[in-house]
Amino acid sequence: MAALVEMRNIVKIYPNGVVANNGVNFSVERGEIHALVGENGAGKTTLMKVLYGLEHPTSGEILIEGKPVHFHSPDDAIAAGIGMVHQNFMLVPSFTIAENIVLGKEPTRRGLLDKAEAIRITEELSRQYGLKVEADAVVETVNVGMRQRVEILKTLYRGAEILILDEPTAVLTPQETQDLFRAVRKLVAQGKTVIFITHKLREVKEISDRVTVMRNGKVMGTLPTAEATREGLARMMVGRDVFLEVNKPPVQRGRKVMEVQDVSYVSETGRSMLKGVSFNVYAGEILGVAGVEGNGQTELVEVLTGLRPAASGRVLIDGKDILNRTPREVRLAGVAHIPEDRLTNGLALTASINENVIVDRYYNKPYRKGLLIDYKQVNKLGEALIDEFDIRTPSGLLPVSSLSGGNMQKVIVAREFSFNPHILIAAQPTRGIDVGATEFIRDQLVRKRTAGTGVLLVSADLAEVMSLSDRIIVMYEGEITGVFPNAQEVSEEELGLYMLGLKRQTPEEMEAYL
């Protein structure tokens, strides 16, 4: 029997040159729950976007029930019976659940909305598939679990036979996850097919029939879940990558530059993103934070740099608590920050390179002379940094937007390094950047560390973390679940297990090394 969905030799290259899918073969049988796993950047979301018509493949073909199809937009995919529930919900907050479900395809009576019918449809679908929702509740007021069920019902309303769920449990509590699994089983019992994108191996074992592992844009293997072990899957996911040999003199730790004590943070929607995180950073070392994205690293960095208020706990630098202080106060305490999202936070695209570089020091000598800014000094600094950091641009007076991604990041790095911080927090510093700039930045990080700065490196790129760090801590679900005082002595597989939540150390085990 032909597979329900077959994707043959899918290649997807983005305009910026990134190869997201490199000859992927993927097929799904009718009525199965098929898990698609891989780390961030493995290409699984891209593959599904291609299947859903959100992206066009550079080459390759898709067959539904043996017949080739071409999806120009999600409308085509929906018409073919495919539905997708994205990680970011697409709901209108002030509308009710029923209104959201029927949005775009409302039932009408004599031209007017048939609200009763919408509610009836909602309740019918809800009952049929065991997805409990309150049809007339306003979406804004319901919890995340219910919102997700609304998204699933949306696809079912449009006649989805094949449901793609993109990291659905990323936003759920453990209880809600169980509810979701029950719902998924019920869907399948009624003849639906489910593709489940995830990086959580525990869930793969629990819910799926077959699993496909992707890494770096390629499929590493497809096998029945019963035959897969979590360790085996982890090995396929994390793999033996060639990671860069970095010349690192042995670590010479100095004093404590940052003490993080029991920091907790709850998001606006009520999720605990950080649960009592504690660790220290010492001068002269790189402390790497390993972990799959979404386990609280982003929040941790933003809390430590003053960009996110309303956290509890303490962050001590030289005995002074900088938690919940303004970004300027944090910087004045000696904390530099290479932000995860360089375009949003790290740069002002329309301003010149030189002006981007002085944002943390424009009010001080020598850049300020009396009431004015001394642009001669500013430009001198700009020139020096362009030279030192090999930023490819004819002039520092040009807007940052004229640079390539890698060079933009170098501007940020140049700025943050050059203000001689005690501690440098680098979040995803080489993400999405060309190889040359990546090597350069990594090299610079090591130099800074050897010169005595404390570096906190947060990266979803395991190879990077392992090769650069002296010590490694692993974050999982808002907590530190492992610490490795000597980065050379831990293997990728071991780290992988911690990152995926399969192994953890007790607080007592970790205490001495944090």
Added chain:
Amino acid sequence: MVELVLRGIFSAFFVASVLRISTPLILPALGGLVSELAGATNIALEGIMLTSAFTGVVISAYTKSVFLGVLAGILSGILIAALLAYFHLYLQTDLFLAGIALNIMATGGTIFLLYVLTGDKGNSSTLASGAVPNVTIPMIHDMPVLGTIVSGHNIFVYLGVLLTWLTSVMLYRTPFGVHLRAVGENPVAAESLGINVRLMRLYAILISGALASLGGLNLSMAYLTLFQREMTAGRGFIALAAVFLGGRTPWGTFIAAVLFGFFDALSNQLGSLKVPSMWVQMIPYVATIVALVVYALRKRAIYLERARKFQERHLAELQARGARPHETG
């Protein structure tokens, strides 16, 4: 003296005058509401009103037909709105600047054409323009209080109420209205469901043009049957304020517009009292600012309250698990 004025205020005539004065605020406010809810605030309401007021007068004078005048007025308003939509949606002009430009164009253009056609820059009194009739409701008209309040108004007044109701129905009970509101609130979600965001915003702007044009026609073809330079006197902007003051709902906007009209009418009454009318006239504007502040403070209070509750719950959870703060590391 004061007593006379008070009695004047608490009279049926006064209520009727409030309705009359509010209508040219209600109509453009509804237009502002529709475009605002779609995420394309129409700053050019003022210019659209002026344009339609002028066009209605001119066309009705030259064709000797009230109907054609009104039709032309509405079409001219939609045309201006179409220009706004085109420049913003298709040429990426900042909505705000384009709206201001069109207001300036309308102010200048109407006076310019007025002069060309009549040789007079003040008003169009030399043109015999049409008047939209008043409506007398048969039996109610003769009733003592109710009659004055409800009957005898110009058609536009009844249109104001009717259109408020229709707008409400459209926004909340038709698929079109639902799509429009979705586009304004979460365009990404709407787009993902196949709703064409740009097209919806185009429709919204055109509708707002039509509604605002009715407001303009109300000014020049109802109680006054001529066009005066700058006769809109800022009503297009007051209409926007009414939208915000009214919480961005049709009937809220209606009430806010009536509120502005009330104070306007009140200040007329007080004129005879030698009380400076300006203080009364100022009230709705101050009220709008106060409303803005209150709204913002409330939002913040809600956020802080929620954050505090979660923190409490979170700390309780930690303690239940046995972790003690400030011990590890």
Added chain:
Amino acid sequence: MKILRIPAVREFLRILLAVVAALLLGFIITLLVSEDPIGAYKAFLTGPLSKFNRFGDWLEESITLIFVGLAVAVAFKSKQFSLGAEGQLLLGALVSGAIALFVPLPGILRIPVALLAAAAVGFIYGWIPGYLKAHLNANEIVSTLMLNTIALKLYDYFLIFHIKPPNAGYNASDFFPKAGVLPSFVPPFMGEIYTRFSQQTNVTIMLYIMIAAFIAAYYMMFRTPFGYELRMIGANIKFANYGGINTKRTIILVFAISGIFGGLAGAHLAMGIHTKLIMNISLGMGFEGIVVATLARNNPLFVPLAGLAYGYLRAGADVMERASDVSREMVLVIQAIIILLVTAEGLLPVIQQRVAARRSANGQNAAALEGGENG
């Protein structure tokens, strides 16, 4: 042409083209309505230079426009869409007029005090919406519009009920005494030149103050730490915050400083041009400042040029009206077309993007499949 690569040159050409296109359209309109279109348009284009007092009109109106343009430019450059210039202008006129009329100081003190008061009241009236925006995130468009009307009512009230002389026929104040009138910008010892300028024009020492103002505004915006903060907030407020800039404080100051210029514009209208307080003294100039600022791309250095250019069109329209059958309001239509064309960002970039996209798509695929990159 290589010179076209410089973005500043491109901008300037774009604005020039927009103005030319608008003028052409204006000419077509004139053709349609006038019996002597060429004569009318000639009067329009050369009017301000034809007679001395017209030249003076041009200059004095331009000064008002430049002040208002500076007010708008300062705010808009920081992406704060303050429309409050109109209200600041009115209150500035009111306060300076009151001092000019009633404060018994010799002219040499009275005038600076009046000017300072106008600047101060503009500062305060700008501070209000700034505070609301910074701390409460209140929409500044609504708040400044409301404040404008409130200012107008206050102006009318004080004019009619407190300032207007009791036996006056219509709503205006007395003419300001000499001690309250801005002196001509030409000093008396210059003899004949002085007589010409002071009798036929209202170009006052405000000219010098205007020059000082725009230079100060330019330096402030591009050479001071505060100006840097202002521009970074306008470029990317998240970046400004991340970098340590106190965005709340800066935003409030931006609104307040913008108000200073608005207040001074009002003082100019009251003590320079009209030398008394009248109803409707502002004539909507507050909004025309937006045109000037837009033409100057919110750069104080170009505001005088834009103000003079725009003021020229305005003055030319006045002349045209007196010399022909075309009314001056046509200039408003031309203004509007200029704004629309100048701000239609989409016209050029769309074409550019299509070309760039085609170029990159061809070169990329081959290289990518060989090299491979971490996604």
